[in-house]
Amino acid sequence: MTGPDPLQINTRIRENAQSLASALEQHMLKSFAPDARKQLRLFSAGEAAQLLGISPSFLRKLHFEDRVADVHTSPGGRRHYSVADMNAIRTVLEGTAKTQGSYLSGRRPGDKVQVLSFLNFKGGSGKTTSAIHAAQRLALKGYRVLAVDIDPQASMTTLFGYQPEFDFLHSGSIYDAIRYQDPLPFSQIIQKTYFTGLDLAPGGLYLQEFEHETPQALRHNVQPPFYARMAAALQEVEADYDVIIFDCPPQLGYLTMAALCASTGVLITIVPNMLDVASMSQFLQMSADLLDVVSNAGAQLELDFLRFLINRYEPSDGPQQQVVAFLRQLFGAEVMVAPMLKSTAISDAGLTQQTVYEVERNAFHRNTYDRAVDSLNAVNDEIEMLIQQAWGR
Structure with missing residues (x-):
């Protein structure tokens, strides 16, 4: 009688790698179907105000005065903001800020990355x-x-x-x-x-x-x-x-x-x-x-x-x-x-x-x-x- 074939470690590891890669691909497709690419959620008015460094009431006032563009609104009337929406609001706020960089905090001329x-x-x-x-x-x-x-x-x-x-x-x-x-x-x-x-x-x-x-x-x-x-x-x-x-x-x-x-x-x-x-x-x-x-x-x-x-x-x-x-x-x-x-x-x-x-x-x-x-x-x-x-x- 002969025993079982000796396990080729490189072959087994490769099989494991291929099995895992295939399973991960299926997990990705299931999680992010149909195009397997992620999308970022929208942010509530409270989250947006916190990230912008203003109060929720001031954010509402900006909309009421038509100083900022409309954003996605749920059937219940709640506003939701994308990162692009928030960046646009920052630009508007910076235009009337008393101090430069109050709302746009990135590099200025002379700042190194x-x-x-x-x-x-x-x-x-x-x-x-x-x-x-x-x-x-x-x-x-x-x-x-x-x-x-x-x-x-x-x-x-x-x-x-x-x-x-x-x-x-x-x-x-x-x-x-x-x-x-x-x-x-x-x-x-x-x-x-x-x-x-x-x-x-x-x-x-x-x-x-x-x-x-x-x-x-x-x-x-x-x-x-x-x-x-x-x-x-x-x-x-x-x-x-x-x-x-x-x-x-x-x-x-x-x-x-x-x-x-x-x-x-x-x-x-x-x-x-x-x-x-x-x-x-x-x-x-x-x-x-x-x-x-x-x-x-x-x-x-x-x-x-x-x-x-x-x-x-x-x-x-x-x-x-x-x-x-x-x-x-x-x-x-x-x-x-x-x-x-x-x-x-x-x-x-x-x-x-x-x-x-x-x-x-x-x-x-x-x-x-x-x-x-x-x-x-x-x-x-x-x-x-x-x-x-x-x-x-």
């Missing part, structure tokens, strides 16, 4: 969640935002409604703009999203090629070197944006270094437990050593700010409170005031490849939803304040 990297050495620290919610919140507040997914796993790209393993498997990802042979203009890989004011430079598996090709490019002195390629590529489009946000891979490779060298701000996400803190200690030491090397090679490393963002925080967890207190004592003002709370609303929204800003409030228990939104808003409004301070405001 703000490039923020969300990173950590450890997976599961909330980088993608933090990065995409920051990008969306800033877009909702009228900023022109570019989200750049440099993680080969492409989780951020997936949250925007794409299937990286199909849509950008061989071309169309950020890799094409930074590769060493015949790179494409950055503008050719940018995707418009369903989120007005928020564009995407997609990630994909081919980004891993950048890690493999860089050692050979260094040997042959290909210019610009790896650490300058991201910044050089972004120069083509940076005038079109106020803020550029990198979602970095959970490793300290050439892609992460290239993003750091292009950044004006860095947000290091950290889950408050001692294992994660110990991992971050190694990450910081390795980062410093590698940045010394690229700095000596000529890289420009000037940040407007560096912050530690406490992530997946549970205020009722005593040990977490101790770790947060330890970090605040150690790093002082470099730890962000607002932590991002652990919330089932964030994870539940992810089941349908959405963020908390995309889902309707009535899809969750109201207290759960409000708690998550309040936490996210506090974090992202603090990030907005750091951006404004970098512009000298």
Whole structure:
């Protein structure tokens, strides 16, 4: 008798990958039929007023006086606003504002684009969640935002409604703009999203090629070197944006270094437990050593700010409170005031490849939803304040 055929691990893994990819495609079609592309919901008058920085009564007054255009109105007479509607209202309000920038908070002549990297050495620290919610919140507040997914796993790209393993498997990802042979203009890989004011430079598996090709490019002195390629590529489009946000891979490779060298701000996400803190200690030491090397090679490393963002925080967890207190004592003002709370609303929204800003409030228990939104808003409004301070405001 002969035993069963030995399992070919490469064959089995490939079969698993194909099965999973097919299932994900069906899930996407079911969730976003018929065209498998997402659409952003409309926002209530209360939400719109909050995002515009005015009172609901003043918003009603603007409509009553015909100072702003009509918006979608439900049969019950309730107004609902798209992001484009809110941006149009901002332009009207700015025209009569006593102080410049009261309603249009983006770049002015002389302001440099703000490039923020969300990173950590450890997976599961909330980088993608933090990065995409920051990008969306800033877009909702009228900023022109570019989200750049440099993680080969492409989780951020997936949250925007794409299937990286199909849509950008061989071309169309950020890799094409930074590769060493015949790179494409950055503008050719940018995707418009369903989120007005928020564009995407997609990630994909081919980004891993950048890690493999860089050692050979260094040997042959290909210019610009790896650490300058991201910044050089972004120069083509940076005038079109106020803020550029990198979602970095959970490793300290050439892609992460290239993003750091292009950044004006860095947000290091950290889950408050001692294992994660110990991992971050190694990450910081390795980062410093590698940045010394690229700095000596000529890289420009000037940040407007560096912050530690406490992530997946549970205020009722005593040990977490101790770790947060330890970090605040150690790093002082470099730890962000607002932590991002652990919330089932964030994870539940992810089941349908959405963020908390995309889902309707009535899809969750109201207290759960409000708690998550309040936490996210506090974090992202603090990030907005750091951006404004970098512009000298």
